Amino acid sequence: MIDLSVDIAGVRLANPLVTASGTCGYADEYADLLDLRQLGGFFTKSITQKPRQGNEYPRIVETRAGMLNAIGLANIGLEAFVRDKAPLLRQLGIPVFVNVAGVQIEDYVAVAGRLDELDAVRGIELNISCPNVKEGGIQFGTDATQVHKIVSAVRAVCRKNVLVVKLSPNVTDITVTARAAVEAGADALSMINTFTAMAIDIESRRPILANRTGGLSGPAIRPIAVYMVHRVYTQVAKAAGVPIIGMGGIQFAHDAIEFLLAGATGLAVGTALFIDPGGVLGIRDGIADYLRRHGHTSIKEIIGTLQT
Amino acid sequence: MAVPTTKSKGIFTAGVLANRPACADHFALLLRLAEFPPTQPGQFVNIRCGRVEPILKPTEFEWRPGSLPPPHQPETVGRQPLLRRPISLAGRRDLDDGVELEIIHRVVGVGTAWLAGLKAGEPVDILGPLGQGFRPVDRPLAAVVGGGSGIPPMLYLAEALAAAGKKVVAFAGARSGASLPLTIGAHDLPSQAGWPTLCTAEFAARGAATVITTDDGSLGFPGLVSQALQGWIERSSVAQGELAVYACGPNPMMQAVAGLCLPAGIPCQLSLERHMACGLGACQGCVCKVKDDSPQGWKYKLVCKDGPVFDVGEICW
Numbered sequence: 020m021i022d023l024s025v026d027i028a029g030v031r032l033a034n035p036l037v038t039a040s041g042t043c044g045y046a047d048e049y050a051d052l053l054d055l056r057q058l059g060g061f062f063t064k065s066i067t068q069k070p071r072q073g074n075e076y077p078r079i080v081e082t083r084a085g086m087l088n089a090i091g092l093a094n095i096g097l098e099a100f101v102r103d104k105a106p107l108l109r110q111l112g113i114p115v116f117v118n119v120a121g122v123q124i125e126d127y128v129a130v131a132g133r134l135d136e137l138d139a140v141r142g143i144e145l146n147i148s149c150p151n152v153k154e155g156g157i158q159f160g161t162d163a164t165q166v167h168k169i170v171s172a173v174r175a176v177c178r179k180n181v182l183v184v185k186l187s188p189n190v191t192d193i194t195v196t197a198r199a200a201v202e203a204g205a206d207a208l209s210m211i212n213t214f215t216a217m218a219i220d221i222e223s224r225r226p227i228l229a230n231r232t233g234g235l236s237g238p239a240i241r242p243i244a245v246y247m248v249h250r251v252y253t254q255v256a257k258a259a260g261v262p263i264i265g266m267g268g269i270q271f272a273h274d275a276i277e278f279l280l281a282g283a284t285g286l287a288v289g290t291a292l293f294i295d296p297g298g299v300l301g302i303r304d305g306i307a308d309y310l311r312r313h314g315h316t317s318i319k320e321i322i323g324t325l326q327t
Numbered sequence: 328m329a330v331p332t333t334k335s336k337g338i339f340t341a342g343v344l345a346n347r348p349a350c351a352d353h354f355a356l357l358l359r360l361a362e363f364p365p366t367q368p369g370q371f372v373n374i375r376c377g378r379v380e381p382i383l384k385p386t387e388f389e390w391r392p393g394s395l396p397p398p399h400q401p402e403t404v405g406r407q408p409l410l411r412r413p414i415s416l417a418g419r420r421d422l423d424d425g426v427e428l429e430i431i432h433r434v435v436g437v438g439t440a441w442l443a444g445l446k447a448g449e450p451v452d453i454l455g456p457l458g459q460g461f462r463p464v465d466r467p468l469a470a471v472v473g474g475g476s477g478i479p480p481m482l483y484l485a486e487a488l489a490a491a492g493k494k495v496v497a498f499a500g501a502r503s504g505a506s507l508p509l510t511i512g513a514h515d516l517p518s519q520a521g522w523p524t525l526c527t528a529e530f531a532a533r534g535a536a537t538v539i540t541t542d543d544g545s546l547g548f549p550g551l552v553s554q555a556l557q558g559w560i561e562r563s564s565v566a567q568g569e570l571a572v573y574a575c576g577p578n579p580m581m582q583a584v585a586g587l588c589l590p591a592g593i594p595c596q597l598s599l600e601r602h603m604a605c606g607l608g609a610c611q612g613c614v615c616k617v618k619d620d621s622p623q624g625w626k627y628k629l630v631c632k633d634g635p636v637f638d639v640g641e642i643c644w
């Protein structure tokens with residue numbers, strides 16, 4: 020028997036695979052296509068205090084090995100989530116993490132505080148890194164001082180819930196913001212969100228996305244994501260004992276194993292879910308194959324074992 | 328009948344029965360599946376335009392310390408489009424031991440070019456059926472209006488409407504005769520005056536006369552399909568309260584059809600197109616504005632899940 024279970028700050032995941040926020044809605048959308056109970060955990064679409072309708076169309080452009088999205092955090096809002104979605108998620112039977120977004124610190128604190136009262140929720144993932152929202156909201160995720168401030172504030176209202184902080188890759192040195200999050204009390208780090216990017220319609224000479232810029236995800240970003248996980252693991256997370264949930268272009272078991280070796284404990288699959296929802300279970304089985312082939316009995320034996 | 332599937336949608340591996348050019352730029356692909364959930368005209372499937380075989384598992388090669396990954400590793404196999412491609416169903420046939428699905432598509436890029444290259448016997452990975460199809464209206468006469476690659480779903484719809492006892496008239500528009508994905512001259516020739524004749528094999532087989540229009544005037548009525556529809560409504564003795572209109576095509580065409588039907592009180596459903604990532608209602612990428620009673624007067628709906636077919640009165644252009 021191969022033990023695939025991992026521990027995210029006291030929350031046991033039967034295997035490291037989770038959904039990346041924003042790519043699996045609130046779970047009901049995939050009902051016929053993927054047995055979510057087979058996953059280690061579920062991460063919801065970002066929730067904000069008030070419902071948001073999001074950006075104008077076009078919101079999506081496919082690129083050669085990835086895609087740009089500028090959804091603009093379209094979501095049903097905290098109240099509707101608590102009323103309509105939380106009861107369903109509770110029945111999932113796997114740990115549920117709610118991704119929380121906002122414009123001001125008070126928004127985050129209000130949402131995180133309310134979610135701490137729900138049995139259905141095991142943790143929150145703080146989205147301080149969405150590149151697609153402009154409203155005078157500060158880009159919390161790119162400034163270490165702001166990261167420290169917002170994580171500390173939310174930390175204070177997470178009594179029961181595990182606090183995962185999702186890092187932005189749109190920074191010069193991601194270990195700086197990672198350290199700020201850990202020092203402010205993050206229980207885990209998830210990395211990475213999408214890269215701010217642009218696609219241009221060369222005939223009209225305009226950006227294709229209505230929002231002009233969008234976030235790049237998919238296989239194109241994986242090598243950068245792997246490198247960032249490696250740096251944060253070796254320079255911040257390992258010493259602090261803070262687990263990393265790695266993501267960015269994971270599509271096959273091979274990709275997932277790269278992240279594990281680089282130091283990730285959890286693995287989130289996003290863009291690849293759109294293409295092959297059931298493929299995430301193939302990744303799980305592929306990891307087990309790999310462990311068997313290399314003579315391991317537990318996945319924990321390979322996390323962060325990159326030879327340099 | 329095929330064994331009914333309990334799920335409303337799923338991922339299926341279809342086999343190619345036939346793949347033929349339907350005109351200068353469209354291909355008609357006939358797929359065979361062991362089973363497929365129930366479908367409605369107007370629904371679509373999301374096709375993975377790439378090889379179906381899974382990538383070789385790591386266990387299938389001998390790894391030695393220090394050796395480089397073999398060339399079939401994931402880094403080098405990604406030469407196919409990343410996302411699936413949404414394509415409407417153009418027809419469905421239920422057999423004793425399976426299901427046949429037809430799709431007809433215009434080759435415009437890497438995904439549709441891949442589809443055009445498929446050979447009989449090859450596997451195709453399809454996810455579906457997706458979306459909400461047309462909802463037949465209680466009117467004895469139906470005009471099905473298709474522009475370019477919006478024509479194919481109208482074939483499936485015409486068949487269903489005819490089976491439900493409606494009289495169907497088809498309007499099919501293209502840039503030129505060579506781009507029309509229909510077989511011309513079955514019984515009659517297309518009318519240059521825009522009168523319905525039994526001029527296309529596909530619609531004639533479904534009992535429907537067709538008006539062909541081309542932008543360049545190379546076949547049928549020279550002009551827009553919406554103009555031909557308008558002319559037909561005005562000149563024929565269609566009684567108020569008898570007609571319903573169903574349309575799929577480029578936005579300007581559908582706006583013109585909407586402009587015709589809305590003021591006249593003709594029930595009308597339109598099938599919209601949006602760039603999609605998931606097709607499942609999860610990514611929120613495929614939004615369109617529909618009217619509601621909020622202060623701003625509209626809200627977003629998802630074309631992949633709430634659509635692609637919408638009522639003409641709902642849509643905010």
Ligand SMILES: Cc1cc2nc3c(=O)[nH]c(=O)nc-3n(C[C@H](O)[C@H](O)[C@H](O)COP(=O)(O)OP(=O)(O)OC[C@H]3O[C@@H](n4cnc5c(N)ncnc54)[C@H](O)[C@@H]3O)c2cc1C
Binds near residue numbers: 408412433436599603
């Ligand atoms: C619900 C629905 C039903 C459709 N039914 C048909 C049909 O029956 N026959 C047909 O010929 N075409 C149909 N289309 C359009 C078809 O999806 C596109 O032509 C196809 O995705 C182009 O892919 P490509 O790789 O060849 O082109 P590329 O231009 O290389 O595609 C690049 C990206 O843009 C997207 N894209 C490009 N054009 C469109 C478009 N018109 N609509 C949505 N996404 C697009 C692709 O999916 C891809 O992500 C339908 C679209 C939708 C949304």
Ligand SMILES: Cc1cc2nc3c(=O)[nH]c(=O)nc-3n(C[C@H](O)[C@H](O)[C@H](O)COP(=O)(O)O)c2cc1C
Binds near residue numbers: 213610
């Ligand atoms: C369509 C789409 C919507 C997303 N929405 C969110 C979101 O609401 N909140 C968030 O924290 N991340 C969001 N993300 C980012 C993903 O969770 C993930 O960090 C990123 O896509 C990288 O993983 P991938 O390459 O596997 O998709 C979104 C990504 C996509 C493609």
Ligand code: FES
Binds near residue numbers: 602604609611630631
């Ligand atoms: S394509 Fe993802 S929600 Fe419609």
